[in-house]
Amino acid sequence: MTDRSHHTGMTRRGLLKGATALGAAGLILPASYRKAQAAPNKGGTFRIGLGHGNSTDGYDPGLWDNLYAQVFAAARHNQLIEVDADGQLIPEIAESWESPDGQTWIFRIRQGVTFHSGKNLTVEDVIASLNHHRGEDATSAIKQFFDPVQDIRADGQNVVVTLDAPNGDFAYLMSDYHLAIMPSADGRIDPSSTDGCGPYIVESYEPGVQASLNRNPDYWKSDRAHFDRVEILAILDSAARLNALMTGQVELIDQIDPATIGMLEARGVANILSIPGNAHYVFPMDARAAPFSDNNVRLALKYAIDRQQMVDTILGGHGAVSNDNPIGPANRYFYADMEPKSFDPDRARFYLREAGMDSLTVDLHVADAAFSGAVDAGALFAETAAQAGININLIREPNDGYWDNVWMQKPFVASYWGGRAVEDHMFTTGYAAGATWNDSFWSHDRFNELLVQARSEVDEDLRREMYQEMQRIVSFEGSVIIPMNNNFVMATATNVATPEQISANWNLDGFRCVERWWFA
Amino acid sequence: MHAVVVMILQRLALGVLTLFVVSLVIFGATELLPGDLASSLLGQSATPETVAALRRQMGLDLPAPVRYWDWLTGVLQGDFGVSLATRRPIADMLSARLGNTVFLALYAAAIAVPLSLILGVLAALWRNSIFDRVANAGALSAISFPEFFVAYILIFLLAQSGYFPSMTRLSPAMSLGDKLYVTFLPALTLTLVVTAHMMRMTRAAIINLMASPYIEMARLKGLSPLRIVLRHALPNALAPIINVIALNLAYLITGVVVVEVVFVYPGLGQLMVDSVSKRDIAVVQAIALIFASAYVLLNLTADVLSTLTNPRLMRRK
Numbered sequence: 001m002t003d004r005s006h007h008t009g010m011t012r013r014g015l016l017k018g019a020t021a022l023g024a025a026g027l028i029l030p031a032s033y034r035k036a037q038a039a040p041n042k043g044g045t046f047r048i049g050l051g052h053g054n055s056t057d058g059y060d061p062g063l064w065d066n067l068y069a070q071v072f073a074a075a076r077h078n079q080l081i082e083v084d085a086d087g088q089l090i091p092e093i094a095e096s097w098e099s100p101d102g103q104t105w106i107f108r109i110r111q112g113v114t115f116h117s118g119k120n121l122t123v124e125d126v127i128a129s130l131n132h133h134r135g136e137d138a139t140s141a142i143k144q145f146f147d148p149v150q151d152i153r154a155d156g157q158n159v160v161v162t163l164d165a166p167n168g169d170f171a172y173l174m175s176d177y178h179l180a181i182m183p184s185a186d187g188r189i190d191p192s193s194t195d196g197c198g199p200y201i202v203e204s205y206e207p208g209v210q211a212s213l214n215r216n217p218d219y220w221k222s223d224r225a226h227f228d229r230v231e232i233l234a235i236l237d238s239a240a241r242l243n244a245l246m247t248g249q250v251e252l253i254d255q256i257d258p259a260t261i262g263m264l265e266a267r268g269v270a271n272i273l274s275i276p277g278n279a280h281y282v283f284p285m286d287a288r289a290a291p292f293s294d295n296n297v298r299l300a301l302k303y304a305i306d307r308q309q310m311v312d313t314i315l316g317g318h319g320a321v322s323n324d325n326p327i328g329p330a331n332r333y334f335y336a337d338m339e340p341k342s343f344d345p346d347r348a349r350f351y352l353r354e355a356g357m358d359s360l361t362v363d364l365h366v367a368d369a370a371f372s373g374a375v376d377a378g379a380l381f382a383e384t385a386a387q388a389g390i391n392i393n394l395i396r397e398p399n400d401g402y403w404d405n406v407w408m409q410k411p412f413v414a415s416y417w418g419g420r421a422v423e424d425h426m427f428t429t430g431y432a433a434g435a436t437w438n439d440s441f442w443s444h445d446r447f448n449e450l451l452v453q454a455r456s457e458v459d460e461d462l463r464r465e466m467y468q469e470m471q472r473i474v475s476f477e478g479s480v481i482i483p484m485n486n487n488f489v490m491a492t493a494t495n496v497a498t499p500e501q502i503s504a505n506w507n508l509d510g511f512r513c514v515e516r517w518w519f520a
Numbered sequence: 521m522h523a524v525v526v527m528i529l530q531r532l533a534l535g536v537l538t539l540f541v542v543s544l545v546i547f548g549a550t551e552l553l554p555g556d557l558a559s560s561l562l563g564q565s566a567t568p569e570t571v572a573a574l575r576r577q578m579g580l581d582l583p584a585p586v587r588y589w590d591w592l593t594g595v596l597q598g599d600f601g602v603s604l605a606t607r608r609p610i611a612d613m614l615s616a617r618l619g620n621t622v623f624l625a626l627y628a629a630a631i632a633v634p635l636s637l638i639l640g641v642l643a644a645l646w647r648n649s650i651f652d653r654v655a656n657a658g659a660l661s662a663i664s665f666p667e668f669f670v671a672y673i674l675i676f677l678l679a680q681s682g683y684f685p686s687m688t689r690l691s692p693a694m695s696l697g698d699k700l701y702v703t704f705l706p707a708l709t710l711t712l713v714v715t716a717h718m719m720r721m722t723r724a725a726i727i728n729l730m731a732s733p734y735i736e737m738a739r740l741k742g743l744s745p746l747r748i749v750l751r752h753a754l755p756n757a758l759a760p761i762i763n764v765i766a767l768n769l770a771y772l773i774t775g776v777v778v779v780e781v782v783f784v785y786p787g788l789g790q791l792m793v794d795s796v797s798k799r800d801i802a803v804v805q806a807i808a809l810i811f812a813s814a815y816v817l818l819n820l821t822a823d824v825l826s827t828l829t830n831p832r833l834m835r836r837k
Contacts (some may be wrong), residue, residue, distance in 0.1 A: 049687075055613070055794040055803075056605035139574040144567060192607055206616070207606055208794055209786040210689070235687065236790075237781045243675055243686040244784070250687075400797055401554040436567040 040497070040518035046227040048513070049244045051255035053234025055208035060191035061180045062133055062140030067254060067507055070177050072211050072232055074511035076116075077180035077196035080107055080126065081171060083421055083510055085501040087330055089171055093126065093181050093197070094159075097174075102166030102456055107159045107174070113220050115183045116194075116201045123154040128184030130159075132191065142178045144436055166456035172422045177511060199225035199515040208234050226518035245270055251493040254508060255372070258316020264491060271496070274318045275488040277504035278328030278419025278426075281314075281371045283364070283381070284440040286411035287479035291362065295477055296355035301362075303351065304385040306343035307483045313380065314373040318487040324475040326426050328419050328485055330504040333467035338475060348388035361391040365406050369399035370414035371486070378414060381483075408439050415439060419485075421505050423467045427451055431474060440479035447473045495519050524827060528820065535816035542812040543595075543805055547588050550801050556580055557604050557799040578604050591805060605800045613791070614806055620690060621787040624703055625772035628710035633765055636715045640722025640761075645749050647727060656723075659716035671709045671782040678705060688785045706783040710776060714768040721764040725757035759826035766822035774811040 053068030064073055080094040091097075094107040113121040130152055133140035151162040163170060173179075182189040182196060194202040199221070200213035211232045219225050233250060235241045241253045242260060246269050256264070256272070264270050285292035285301070292298060307321040320329070323341055327334050352360055366378040375396060382392035397406045407413055420426040429435060432451055433443035447470055454466040474480070488507045492498075497520040503510035509517065558574035575581045579590075594601050600610040639659070643652040662670065679686035684705050694702075726749060729735060738748050777789030788807055795803040827833045 054798060055791045056603070056798040056800050058606040137573055137577075139570050139577060141570065143570050206786065207608075208790065233687075233689070233784070235784050237784070239672065240687060240782055240784050243679060247679055247682065247686050249685060249689075404559050405554050 040223075040226045041520065042226050042518070043228050044519040045229040045231060046252070046496075046514065046517070046519075047231045047233065047250040048508075049233045049235040049241045049250035049253045051236055051238060051241060051253075053208050053232075053236070057207045058192070059194060060139075061129075061178050061182070062138065062142070062191070064178060065141065067511075068232065068234055070506070070511045071508055071514065072205075073177060073180055075198060075200045075211075075213050075230055075232070075514040076194060076202055077182070077198040078113075079177070079179050079181060080174040082512075083172075083175045083503065083505045085499060085503045085509070085516075087332075087421060087503070087505055089175060093121065094174065097171055099170070102168050102170070103163050105161040105163070105170055106155070107161070109157055109159060110220070111157065113197050114218055115197050116216060117183065119183050119195075121181065121183075121197055123157065123159055124187070125184045125189075126159050126181055127152050127154060128187050128189050129181045130161075130179065131187070132182075132189050133178060140178060142176055145173055145176070165452075167424070168456060168458070169422045169424045172425065175421070177506070200230050210234065221515075224515040227514070230514050245491055245493065248493070251496050252490060252508075252513065254488075254490045256489050256491055258318060258489075261316060261318070261489070269494065270491045271494060273488075273490045273492065273498070273502065275490075275502050275504050276320060276329060276485065277488055277506075278330045278417075278421070278485065279488065279507075280322055280326065280328065280417055280419060280482050280485045281374070281377065282326075282415050282417060282439075283481040283483070284413060284415055285479045285481070287440050287442040289411045291355070291357075291360060292411060292479060294355045296351045297357075297360065298479055298481075299476070300348045300351035300355065300360065300388065300390065301385065302341055302481055303344045303348040304388040304390050305381050305481060305483050306384045307341070308343075309384070310377055310380060310483045314377045315484060315486055318489045320485045320487075322482045322485045324478060324480065324482045325471050326417060326419075326430060326474065326480070326482060327423055327467070327471050330419070331421070331423055331426075333423050333464050333471075335468040335471040338468075338472060341475075343384060345384075345388035348385075348390065352389060359389045359391065361393065362412055363393045363395050363410070364412050364414070365395045365397050365410040366414045367397040367399050367402045367406065369402035370407070371416040374414040377483070413439075416486075418506065423470075424451070424455055427470060427474075430480075431478070442479040444473055444477060524824060527827070528824060531816075531820045531823065535813075535820065538816055539809055539812050542808055543592070544588075546805055546808040547584075547591075547801065550796070550799060550804055551584050553796075553799060557801070580604075587801075591802060595805075595809075600806045601802045603795075603800055603803050605795075605798055605803075610803055610806050613803065614788070614810070617786060617788045617791050618810060620785065621773055621776075621789070623699070624706060624710070624776070624785065624787060625769065627700065627703060627707040628714070628772055629769055631707060632711040632714050632768070633718065635711065636718035637722055637761070639715070640719040641726065641749055641754065643719065643723045644726035644730070644753075645745055647723075652723075655719070659719050662712040663716035667709060667713055667776075667778045668782050670712050671705070671779060674705050674709055675782075686783070688783045690786065703785070706776075706779050706785050709779050709783075710772055714772065718761070718764050718768055722757070722761050725760045726753045729753045729756055755829065758829045762825045762829070763822045766818040770815045770818045773814045 048071065050068050050071065052066040057069050061073065064070055078092050080092060082090050082092040084090045093110050093113065095110045097105065097107045099105045109123050109126055115121060132138065133142050134146040134149060148163045148165060148167065149161060150164050153160050180196060182193065199216055199219050201216050203212045203214055205211040213230045215225055215228050235244055238255060238257050242264065244250045245253045246267065261272055265272060285298060287293060302324055311317065311319050311321055323338050325335065325338065364378050364381065366374045368374050378394045382394050385392045407415055417430065420429065428451065430437050430439065431442065432438065433448050450466050450470050454463055457463045457466060490508060496517060498509065498517050503512065557578060558571045558580055579587065591601065602609050603613060639655050643655050646652055675686045678684045685702050688702050688706060690699065690702065730753060735748060735752055738752050776787065777793055779785065780787045780789045788810065792804065792807045795807065
């Protein structure tokens with residue numbers, strides 16, 4: 001699918017200094033995209049139709065949870081640090097950053113930036129924006145990432161963050177989409193305000209329907225934000241989204257049903273962008289509960305799944321086989337050469353016998369809320385597992401309330417991850433012992449030891465070795481089946497031009513399509 | 521006229537009681553649903569701590585009867601409160617959506633009611649003719665297809681060829697003509713869905729009367745068939761027709777969420793679905809009250825109108 005090399009272009013020192021060495025990776029894009037590399041044109045109204053967006057969406061950055069909220073936020077806000085198309089950290093509101101020991105982090109705040117309201121951006125605004133996600137009363141979804149933060153204080157033009165232990169990747173946290181920099185009063189931001197220092201100014205917003213924004217004439221980045229106006233529409237029905245694109249009512253849509261991609265291409269009215277990233281679909285097993293407490297059972301299940309078939313049928317080919325590895329090809333320390341697990345019923349039977357069983361019957365709880373196609377994926381899994389003497393009872397759960405009543409409640413379920421740009425984030429969030437989202441309740445001593453060591457390891461090669469060993473442990477001893485990495489699939493009108501490389505960090509060019517793309 | 525006024529007042533009092541019961545049932549039902557707003561807002565990323573903090577902020581940690589009482593006293597003072605999820609006043613959120621829903625319902629009704637009355641009368645007049653059969657078959661097939669299928673067919677025929685937009689984008693600045701144009705496809709879909717019911721009731725009610733002795737008398741007097749139907753049969757058939765129309769109008773206001781989704785129409789239905797799935801009870805309650813009021817008021821109107829069309833009921837003591 002790609003000619004990407006993995007992202008080895010970054011050294012630890014370069015990261016600490018906020019250097020912007022460009023990696024050499026490139027994605028294969030339709031030919032028209034390659035041609036459209038002249039200087040970006042200005043102007044036009046860019047209309048985006050997204051399969052997300054609820055009447056209950058709000059302005060509070062701690063609660064942004066869907067693609068609509070994320071793109072809308074990227075259109076009006078900036079963060080301290082941006083992840084560029086190559087996955088490198090580049091300065092945004094933080095002009096530069098450094099850390100002498102990995103424990104104290106100093107972010108130098110850019111001067112002369114104004115909010116849409118005209119207010120000057122100050123160090124206090126940055127501190128208030130960060131503190132919104134921190135502390136006893138914080139309701140933010142990323143509150144736990146601030147647990148190691150002991151103190152955030154101003155020092156002239158700098159913001160100084162002190163951690164309770166060294167963490168070489170802390171700067172990456174500042175690129176999280178929740179951390180929008182907003183104006184403050186009395187040390188607090190107003191979470192119901194639209195005011196930001198980003199590329200577009202909100203004209204109107206009706207949650208779950210549409211948002212209209214106009215270009216910020218005082219935007220500090222001169223080479224970004226090419227459209228005059230951006231309109232973001234919530235179009236939940238996938239056929240309605242396709243129709244809107246085909247009849248010229250929008251210029252970009254997301255979440256395209258794999259079955260319709262061929263038809264859309266044949267019509268010649270749209271370009272399909274399929275961007276491989278770190279996002280992946282998973283089947284976590286509760287490692288505390290029999291039979292999953294036996295690693296042989298887990299391995300049997302891992303060999304009883306036909307990964308390639310899943311990629312072909314569930315993703316329509318727009319994805320890649322994963323080797324039970326939550327670290328993806330867009331990560332720095334991705335372990336590409338790990339011994340692959342093919343569909344092997346004999347081997348699955350072997351591990352069953354090792355576990356002292358002739359056959360195995362387990363319940364798998366699925367709903368399409370976990371990921372689109374989860375029910376079909378479960379059925380496919382049951383089909384292949386049957387050939388290895390494993391009987392999977394597929395239990396279809398309602399979408400409504402899936403995350404409350406099924407995920408992390410039942411022992412064997414379906415789920416998804418958006419992927420993380422940093423290995424430590426991914427592991428700390430989903431695989432460290434006792435982590436809140438460790439949805440397999442898995443605990444591995446060697447893994448947990450390595451996780452802490454690698455965080456503060458300065459030797460690049462040693463660090464790579466550690467992360468690769470961790471990937472191996474998760475893959476062969478972990479309690480999560482990860483059959484596939486799903487691509488970000490989107491379609492644009494033929495007059496939309498993009499940079500040659502599109503970010504694999506998140507969907508829609510890392511949510512930044514609004515400020516990075518233009519009309520050809 | 522006195523009897524009618526008394527009836528209206530009685531029915532309004534009963535209506536208020538109905539609304540109260542509805543609000544109680546809806547509140548109880550949303551309480552029974554698993555999870556609450558705090559956990560659904562945080563979704564997969566909910567941790568026990570953040571959920572607890574969010575619950576405290578939103579007052580969801582209070583017992584259910586206390587929350588219901590707070591809501592009820594607010595509503596009695598005309599204050600629907602703020603949406604728990606967005607902190608916006610519910611009255612503001614609803615007014616635009618309600619306006620859109622009513623607009624679409626009236627638009628569809630303005631096409632569907634005259635159409636079905638005319639078709640019904642003509643079908644009764646030319647009973648068992650080719651026209652009657654074609655009108656019946658057409659209306660019945662339109663109602664038999666699921667709404668979304670009718671909608672997709674219309675999009676395929678009329679939107680992909682560029683005559684009408686497939687997606688409804690409304691803005692306050694639009695002229696009435698533009699609004700009628702962009703909402704034409706959803707209105708047409710709804711028309712196709714509701715016409716059959718009203719048309720067949722009109723036809724059946726008239727045909728039923730055509731066997732009465734007084735119609736035979738009119739026919740023997742030598743009146744033209746059209747005049748018999750319009751002047752003699754239709755006035756007596758109005759009561760059941762009015763009831764069916766009221767029922768269909770209520771449906772147009774409350775039951776069109778599928779059409780809203782297909783045409784991306786910002787109406788109350790989608791708001792209700794979103795609010796239920798996010799457990800935003802205050803919004804669900806407010807919409808449920810609106811829907812229940814629509815049923816109560818339309819049924820009341822239907823009853824009053826059918827009473828007015830029947831002099832015997834008017835003089836009853």
